[in-house]
Amino acid sequence: MTVPIEHGFVLVALLWAIGLVGLLSRKNTLFMLMSMEIMLNAGALAFILAGSLWQQADGQVIYILILSIAAAEVGLGLALLIRLRQHIGDLDIDKLDEMKG
Amino acid sequence: MQNLLVLVPLLPLLSSLILLLLAGRLSPLLVALLGVGSMGLAAILTLLIGIEFIGLGGESFQQVLFNWLPIAGAPINFGLHLDQLSLVMMSVITGVGWMIHWYAAAYMFEDKDVQRFFVYMNLFVFAMLMLVLGDSLVLLYLGWEGVGLCSFLLIGFWQHKADNVVASKKAFIVTRVGDTAMMIGLLILFSEYGSLHINTIVESTTHVSQSNLWLACILLVGGAVGKSAQLPLQTWLPDAMAGPTPVSALIHAATMVTAGVYLIARMHPLFLQVEGILNLVAWIGVLTLVLAGVAALAQSDIKRILAYSTMSQIGYMFLGLGALAFDAAIFHLMTHAFFKALLFLTAGSIILKMHHQQDIFKMGGLFRSLPLTSTFLLIGLLALVAFPGSSGFFSKEAILAATYQAHTAGPTLWWIGVLGAFLTSLYSFRLLFIVCFGPANHDLKEADYKPTSQLVVPLLPLVTLAVIGGFISLDFSLVFGPANHPHLPLWIEWMPVAVALLGFILAWFLYFPRQSMQASSSVINNFCRDGLGFDWLYEQLFTKPLQLFARINKGDVIDHFYHFVGWFNFSLNEVLVISQNGKLRWYLFGTLAGCALMLGGLILWR
Amino acid sequence: MSAQILFYISGSIAILASLFVVTNKNAVHALLYLVVSLLALAMCFYLLGAPFAAALQIIVYAGAIMVLFVFAVMIFNINQTDIDREKHWLTWQSWVGPSLLVMVLLAEIVFVILSNQNWSTNPSSAVQIELVDARAVGTLLFGPYLLAVEIASFLLLAGLVGGYHLAKELPKRTTKDGGR
Numbered sequence: 001m002t003v004p005i006e007h008g009f010v011l012v013a014l015l016w017a018i019g020l021v022g023l024l025s026r027k028n029t030l031f032m033l034m035s036m037e038i039m040l041n042a043g044a045l046a047f048i049l050a051g052s053l054w055q056q057a058d059g060q061v062i063y064i065l066i067l068s069i070a071a072a073e074v075g076l077g078l079a080l081l082i083r084l085r086q087h088i089g090d091l092d093i094d095k096l097d098e099m100k101g
Numbered sequence: 102m103q104n105l106l107v108l109v110p111l112l113p114l115l116s117s118l119i120l121l122l123l124a125g126r127l128s129p130l131l132v133a134l135l136g137v138g139s140m141g142l143a144a145i146l147t148l149l150i151g152i153e154f155i156g157l158g159g160e161s162f163q164q165v166l167f168n169w170l171p172i173a174g175a176p177i178n179f180g181l182h183l184d185q186l187s188l189v190m191m192s193v194i195t196g197v198g199w200m201i202h203w204y205a206a207a208y209m210f211e212d213k214d215v216q217r218f219f220v221y222m223n224l225f226v227f228a229m230l231m232l233v234l235g236d237s238l239v240l241l242y243l244g245w246e247g248v249g250l251c252s253f254l255l256i257g258f259w260q261h262k263a264d265n266v267v268a269s270k271k272a273f274i275v276t277r278v279g280d281t282a283m284m285i286g287l288l289i290l291f292s293e294y295g296s297l298h299i300n301t302i303v304e305s306t307t308h309v310s311q312s313n314l315w316l317a318c319i320l321l322v323g324g325a326v327g328k329s330a331q332l333p334l335q336t337w338l339p340d341a342m343a344g345p346t347p348v349s350a351l352i353h354a355a356t357m358v359t360a361g362v363y364l365i366a367r368m369h370p371l372f373l374q375v376e377g378i379l380n381l382v383a384w385i386g387v388l389t390l391v392l393a394g395v396a397a398l399a400q401s402d403i404k405r406i407l408a409y410s411t412m413s414q415i416g417y418m419f420l421g422l423g424a425l426a427f428d429a430a431i432f433h434l435m436t437h438a439f440f441k442a443l444l445f446l447t448a449g450s451i452i453l454k455m456h457h458q459q460d461i462f463k464m465g466g467l468f469r470s471l472p473l474t475s476t477f478l479l480i481g482l483l484a485l486v487a488f489p490g491s492s493g494f495f496s497k498e499a500i501l502a503a504t505y506q507a508h509t510a511g512p513t514l515w516w517i518g519v520l521g522a523f524l525t526s527l528y529s530f531r532l533l534f535i536v537c538f539g540p541a542n543h544d545l546k547e548a549d550y551k552p553t554s555q556l557v558v559p560l561l562p563l564v565t566l567a568v569i570g571g572f573i574s575l576d577f578s579l580v581f582g583p584a585n586h587p588h589l590p591l592w593i594e595w596m597p598v599a600v601a602l603l604g605f606i607l608a609w610f611l612y613f614p615r616q617s618m619q620a621s622s623s624v625i626n627n628f629c630r631d632g633l634g635f636d637w638l639y640e641q642l643f644t645k646p647l648q649l650f651a652r653i654n655k656g657d658v659i660d661h662f663y664h665f666v667g668w669f670n671f672s673l674n675e676v677l678v679i680s681q682n683g684k685l686r687w688y689l690f691g692t693l694a695g696c697a698l699m700l701g702g703l704i705l706w707r
Numbered sequence: 708m709s710a711q712i713l714f715y716i717s718g719s720i721a722i723l724a725s726l727f728v729v730t731n732k733n734a735v736h737a738l739l740y741l742v743v744s745l746l747a748l749a750m751c752f753y754l755l756g757a758p759f760a761a762a763l764q765i766i767v768y769a770g771a772i773m774v775l776f777v778f779a780v781m782i783f784n785i786n787q788t789d790i791d792r793e794k795h796w797l798t799w800q801s802w803v804g805p806s807l808l809v810m811v812l813l814a815e816i817v818f819v820i821l822s823n824q825n826w827s828t829n830p831s832s833a834v835q836i837e838l839v840d841a842r843a844v845g846t847l848l849f850g851p852y853l854l855a856v857e858i859a860s861f862l863l864l865a866g867l868v869g870g871y872h873l874a875k876e877l878p879k880r881t882t883k884d885g886g887r
Contacts, residue, residue, distance in 0.1 A: 003714050003755065003836060009820045011718045011751075015725055017813040020693070022729030024686060024805030027796045030734055030780070034741055037772075038725045041748055044760075052755040052836050057843040060760045061852050064844075067767055068859040072866030074772050078779040079873035085783055090792060097683030693808060700815045 008049045015042035029084060029091040033077050040070050102153045103162050106181050109146050109191065110230035112139045117223035120216055129215050133206035136219030140202040140226065144195040151188055159185050159579050163236060170239070175296045182236035182299065186580045189431060190233035190363055193438045197355045198226050200559040204446050205347035207555035208453065218258060222351070225251035229356050233363060238287050238297040241364070245283070245328070248357045249276050255352060256344040268340040275337040279327015283364075286320030289313060303370045311375065318371055318378045322385075325361030329415050332389045336635050338412055339396075342404040346449030349404060354411045354445050355438035362418045362434055366427045369581065379509040383423020387517045390416030392633055394524030398531065399629035402459045403448050406532050409632075410485065411441055413521060417500055420518055424510040426503030428577040433496035435575070440484035440493055440567040443560060447478045450556050451536070455543065461532065465614065466541035475537045477560055482533055484567045486526040486601045492570030494598075497522070501597055502589055515593075522597045526604025531612040539614025710754050710836075717750035732793040734785050738776050745769040759841035 015038060022035030044066045051059015081091060088095050116139035120132060127135070154162065161184035170177040183191075202222060209215045228247025235241045257269030287297060293309045294302045325331075330338035341353050352358070365372065365382065372378050390413040397409035414437045421430030451467065451474060452459055468475045484493040501522075505515040628634060680691075724744035731737040749764035783789075848856060 003711055006820055007715075007718075008751075008755070010817055011722070013813055013816045013820065014722055017809045017816075018722065018725045018729055020812070021802070021805050021809045024690060024693075024809070025797075025801045026729070027801075028734075028793060030783070031729070031737065034728055034737060034776070037741060038728060038744065041745065041768075044764075045748060045751060048752050048755050048757050048760055051839065052757060055837050055839065057839050057847045060757050060839060060844045061848050061855075063757075063760045064763065064848065065852075065855055065859055067763060068863055070768070071772055072862050074775050075866040075870040076873070078775055079870040081779060082782060082874045090789070091783075092796075093686065094684055096685070100678075100681055100683030690805070690808065693812065697808065697812045697815065700812070700819075704815060704818060 005049060005053055009046065012042050012046045012049065015039075015045065027092050027094060029081055029093050032093065033074070033081070036077075037070065037074070040066060040073075102149055103183065104164065105146060106150060106162070106164050106183055106234070107166060109143050109150070109195065110181075110227050110234060112143045112146070113223040113230070114227040115139065117220050117227060120220045120223065124216060124220075127216060129210055132216045132219055133210065136223055137199070137202045137206050139223060140195065140199040143226070143230075144199040147191050147195045150183070151192060154183065154188055155576075159576060161185075161579065165236075175291075175298075177237055177239050177297060179240065180236040181234045183234065184580055185575075185577050186363075186366060186431065187233045189435055189575060191230060193435055194226060194229050194233065194356050197438050197442050197563070198229075198351060200563055201347050201351040201355070201442055201446065203559040204350075204449070204556060205345070207553060208347050208449055209345060214258070218255075218345070221251050221254045221258070222348075225255070225352060225357070229360075232360055236299060238290065238299060238302070241299070241367075242284070242287060245324070245360065245364075246280065248352070248360065249273065249280060249328070252276075252341070252352050252357055255348040256341045258344055258348065262343075265343040268337075268343040272337040272341045275334055276327045279324045279334050282320045282327070283324025286317045286324065289317040289320065293317070299367065303368070314371065315375050315378065318368075318375050319381075321364060321368060321371075322378065322382060325364045326385060327361075328364075329358050329361030329419070330412050331361070331385050331415060331419055332392065333635070335389060335393070335412055336632060336639065339400075339405050339408045339632060342402070342408050346404065346445060346452060349408070350442045350445035350449070353408065354441040358411060358415060359418065359434045359438070362415065362422065362430055365419075365422050366431055366581075369422075369427055379423045379425065381423070383420050383504070383507075383510045383514055386416040386419025386421075386423055387514050387521070388416075389413070390420065390521040391517060391524065394521050394528060396629050396632050397528040398524065399626045401462055401630070403451065403461050403464075403532070403536065404445075404459055406461070406528060407441070407444055407448060410444075410525070410528065411437075413525060414441065414485075416521070417497060417518070420504055420510070420514065421500035424500070424504040424507035424514070426500055426507070427581045428575065429496060429499035429503055431577065432575055433493075433500055435573075436484070436492040436496045436567075436570045439563055439570045440481045440491075443477060443563040443567050444481040444485065446560055446563065447474050447481060450474045451478070453556070455545065458543065461535045463542050464536045465539050465543070466537070468537040470541070473557065477564055478537065479533060480564055480567055482529045484570075486529050486604070487522065487597060488601070489598055490568075490571070492567050495571030497597065498594065502594065505589060505593055519596055519600055523600040523604045526601040527608050530605050530608035534608060534612045534614060714751060714754045717747045717754070720744075721747035721751065730797075732790050732797065734780050734783075734789070738773065738780065741776075742769050742773050745773070754836075756836040756838045758838070759844050 019035045019037075019039035019042060022038065023032050026032050026035065044063050047059045047062045047066065049059070051057065051063075084091055084096075116135050120127070120135060161182065163180060163182055165178045165180040167179050168176055169179040202219075205218070205222065209218050212218065225248055228244045228251060230244070232241055232244025232248060235244060253269050253273040256272050257265050259265050290302060291297050293313055294305050294307060296302065323334075327334040338353060338358065342349055344353075372382070393409045393413035393416060397406050397413065400406045400409060414433070418430045418433050418437070421427070421433060451464065451471065454471060454474075455464060458464070480491075484491040487494040487497040501515060501518050504510040504518055505512060631637070680687075721744050724740045724747060727740040728737045728744060731740060745764060745768050749761045749769070752758075752761035752764055
């Protein structure tokens with residue numbers, strides 16, 4: 001069972017890039033949150049790859065920590081979205097520009 | 102008892118500090134009790150010290166409190182010096198000051214800032230006492246500046262009126278010219294004598310070059326002229342009447358404006374060493390007294406008339422100083438403090454009763470509605486015109502007699518002084534006739550006049566002193582040397598009285614109101630009313646060129662540099678504000694662009 | 708060899724599904740694609756010798772976290788107007804700038820990945836994948852990483868409290884004038 005490890009990292013980079021494009025170009029905050037999930041997953045994949053590269057369990061441990069961070073982030077993020085929906089009707093992130101100079 | 106001398110200036114200072122620290126916490130009654138009570142204690146203490154002092158034969162008394170400025174070789178002590186001259190000054194300040202404080206307590210009782218008023222007044226008394234009691238010129242200068250500050254604060258006391266603020270600024274700046282001259286004079290004296298202790302300087306036997314001494318003396322005269330509102334720095338005094346009337350009575354009539362007279366009298370041994378300087382002092386005095394007399398004739402504001410009259414009387418004191426009659430000048434200073442304080446306080450009563458109307462042409466007929474106050478006014482004016490037997494008579498007579506004989510003055514100055522006496526009589530009776538006689542030119546009811554006892558009681562000692570003050574015999578033999586009593590022809594002694602009578606008769610014909618009086622508005626009258634055009638002259642000579650210079654100097658090179666710094670920062674701010682647009686995605690974009698650049702750089706230059 | 712092909716297939720699925728997530732206009736469809744992407748990644752994890760992580764990915768990520776998303780979308784009550792508005796927002800111009808920037812970044816990262824030949828101690832680029840089982844993970848997690856686990860639990864608690872607080876009904880005053 002062999003996989004060229006560089007290809008795995010290229011996959012990581014691609015997934016991260018897709019998530020980033022979504023984060024930058026979507027106005028809807030819900031989609032931005034999903035894009036961030038993709039980016040988090042890319043990061044998780046990178047740790048799993050590294051773990052299997054050195055035959056260590058540490059990669060998976062870090063994966064579990066990333067999982068808990070993702071859970072907390074999604075919980076808070078969605079709560080914020082609910083409040084945002086009450087505030088501005090839609091979820092347009094560009095409407096939240098009150099902190100301008 | 103003399104060891105308690107320090108308490109005399111300390112009491113007003115303590116009261117001032119207490120009032121300052123408890124600002125807004127005391128009821129007006131407590132404020133008045135503290136402000137007036139401290140003055141009363143100081144006055145009683147002065148009386149006791151004075152009795153003991155005279156009982157001991159008038160030997161001068163020193164009290165060194167502590168070493169103030171420990172300069173090597175010439176340490177300046179915080180010391181008090183009591184002699185015959187400073188005793189008289191101290192008595193006038195505390196005695197007349199007490200009466201005026203008492204009156205002011207009633208006058209200002211309704212004012213919401215009465216506490217601030219008494220802070221300033223007590224502080225003024227402290228500074229004035231330091232001026233006359235200080236044993237060194239530094240301490241004298243401390244008091245000198247202190248009274249200047251208090252004068253500034255009190256002229257602008259009702260600071261919400263723009264005119265008052267302008268007047269206070271004018272007084273401060275004009276006297277500052279004199280103060281600066283005096284400061285330079287003090288430094289010259291210090292460099293010549295190596296000390297600023299008054300006795301050291303006065304009794305010094307060091308040979309000092311005539312030109313340096315002349316310079317120091319002329320600068321001291323400059324300071325005296327500024328503080329005492331003499332030619333050519335006289336323009337501030339009439340405007341200073343913007344302050345509350347008790348302030349005018351205390352500061353701008355009885356005490357502070359006579360500080361210049363005190364200074365010259367205190368430093369007279371120096372002046373005696375310099376040829377011609379006392380002639381100058383005499384000429385300054387005599388010119389000021391005629392000029393102020395003419396200006397007083399054209400005024401319609403009761404307080405401004407009295408202000409010009411003050412200026413004129415101080416002119417007499419300067420004449421006396423110039424004519425070597427130092428004792429007569431101080432004598433006149435004392436009697437003038439009595440009757441001019443009385444005049445100002447009666448004027449204050451009249452103004453209060455007329456609901457702050459100060460125009461004499463809108464008064465009229467006050468003898469019927471305010472008999473007591475009008476009588477006081479009459480007594481004060483009689484003393485002012487040197488009615489035989491009144492206090493002013495003796496002092497003015499002494500000055501004029503000395504003038505005729507002195508080698509520094511002479512008959513010419515005497516004749517001008519007599520002309521001044523005539524003018525004094527003319528404007529005094531003009532004031533009296535227009536204010537007190539004739540039909541009433543106001544629409545206030547009889548019922549509006551309510552003399553309160555607190556406004557009358559303090560006047561009684563002043564009235565008494567204005568009448569009999571001339572019989573107080575002052576002994577200055579230890580300060581000014583033995584007094585010489587000139588024996589002159591009878592006509593010279595009675596000439597001032599004759600011209601005063603002439604002035605009365607002329608005033609009767611010119612000003613006794615047969616019908617409603619109107620202020621004349623001729624060109625000459627306006628010219629005189631504005632103080633003979635001195636304000637205009639100074640505006641053209643000093644203010645306008647300075648303003649022009651300031652305008653030219655405004656846009657210099659250094660300013661351009663600092664304007665550029667300001668402009669650059671503002672522009673940078675405007676540019677950076679564009680990037681700070683609050684849009685989260687822009688920030689993210691910028692961050693990532695930065696990452697891309699750094700990563701690219703890392704790859705290229707690894 | 709078949710495992711390698713499976714890895715490439717599941718990787719491609721993950722990329723494709725992610726692309727659909729990013730470009731989709733309907734939030735519910737996007738969510739389903741996200742689930743597909745997560746499942747494909749779970750497959751990758753399994754192939755890389757981490758079956759425990761793969762199981763967690765399915766149970767926790769695709770299961771629990773996505774359910775959170777679904778609930779949120781339910782609360783938002785997505786309808787046709789939201790989809791139309793999404794169409795209105797997603798013009799081609801909005802894609803150009805981010806795509807170009809990310810292309811540059813991606814190129815740089817891929818260049819860095821491919822130019823580095825020292826991925827492991829052995830010189831061959833292909834690694835023999837060994838299975839790392841749940842026992843090893845658990846031993847490590849509750850051994851040296853115990854503190855990290857505790858911190859993570861605090862983080863989750865904070866997320867719980869914060870989520871509860873933020874999602875509460877707004878006070879009447881602020882809802883009336885739009886929260887300003």
